[in-house]
Amino acid sequence: MTNKIRVSCDRKNLKIIRSFVTDTLLPVHLSEITLNQIILAVDEICANLIIHSNHEDSRKNLCLTIRYDQKEIIFELEDNGTPFVQANYKEPNIHDHIRTGKKGGVGVALVNRIMDKVEYDVHGSTNICRLHKYLK
Amino acid sequence: MKIKHTISDNTITISLDGELDASSSVLLDEELSNPSIMMFGKILVDCKNLNYISSAGLGVFISHLQRFEDAQIKLIFFNMQEKVRNVFEILGLDLLMTIVSSYEEAVTIAND
Numbered sequence: 001m002t003n004k005i006r007v008s009c010d011r012k013n014l015k016i017i018r019s020f021v022t023d024t025l026l027p028v029h030l031s032e033i034t035l036n037q038i039i040l041a042v043d044e045i046c047a048n049l050i051i052h053s054n055h056e057d058s059r060k061n062l063c064l065t066i067r068y069d070q071k072e073i074i075f076e077l078e079d080n081g082t083p084f085v086q087a088n089y090k091e092p093n094i095h096d097h098i099r100t101g102k103k104g105g106v107g108v109a110l111v112n113r114i115m116d117k118v119e120y121d122v123h124g125s126t127n128i129c130r131l132h133k134y135l136k
Numbered sequence: 137m138k139i140k141h142t143i144s145d146n147t148i149t150i151s152l153d154g155e156l157d158a159s160s161s162v163l164l165d166e167e168l169s170n171p172s173i174m175m176f177g178k179i180l181v182d183c184k185n186l187n188y189i190s191s192a193g194l195g196v197f198i199s200h201l202q203r204f205e206d207a208q209i210k211l212i213f214f215n216m217q218e219k220v221r222n223v224f225e226i227l228g229l230d231l232l233m234t235i236v237s238s239y240e241e242a243v244t245i246a247n248d
């Protein structure tokens with residue numbers, strides 16, 4: 001099963017993406033908590049692409065493709081913004097965030113803890129983020 | 137996201153209704169950044185109708201936590217749905233914030 005959606009880089013479209021993930025995964029019969037975690041992980045990547053990679057430029061788009069079989073669900077996100085450099089990523093220290101009153105910076109940590117495999121790739125001007133969730 | 141508040145003596149109860157994501161969390165941040173909130177000794181957050189929270193929503197609470205603690209303001213969450221509580225748990229925030237089951241429990245802890 002494959003499903004695809006393309007939205008403009010506007011943070012108001014995050015709700016549309018979450019609904020698309022929910023509807024697409026309906027036949028997979030996930031528990032409420034697992035489904036919510038998966039929606040969250042996709043939402044976090046999309047928010048980062050919209051806000052940080054594409055600076056909320058609604059003339060730009062991002063594309064989400066969902067594929068699944070009996071073994072895993074794969075989410076593929078494509079955009080043409082500034083690529084995320086995984087090598088520069090540091091796990092956040094929540095205590096430091098609380099102490100300094102920092103608002104952001106925990107989204108990727110959530111994604112890494114929820115998903116079984118996270119890949120970032122660049123093909124020409126297209127960035128691809130691939131999230132894998134194994135089905136047990 | 138709809139945000140309602142009820143005031144009783146030294147307590148403000150904030151009821152969250154809807155989804156807290158990178159778009160809607162701006163409203164909550166404005167609510168918690170309002171200087172008038174510092175007049176209360178207790179902030180109770182009713183999460184009964186909070187159906188979703190992302191890192192942006194968590195980030196709003198994380199960013200105000202120290203300010204409230206410094207001012208000795210108690211921040212207590214109650215009526216949280218299991219799937220929403222799970223998001224707090226993934227980052228260990230359930231150990232750093234006060235999350236209880238019911239309004240009655242929240243009031244008891246607030247008055248301790």
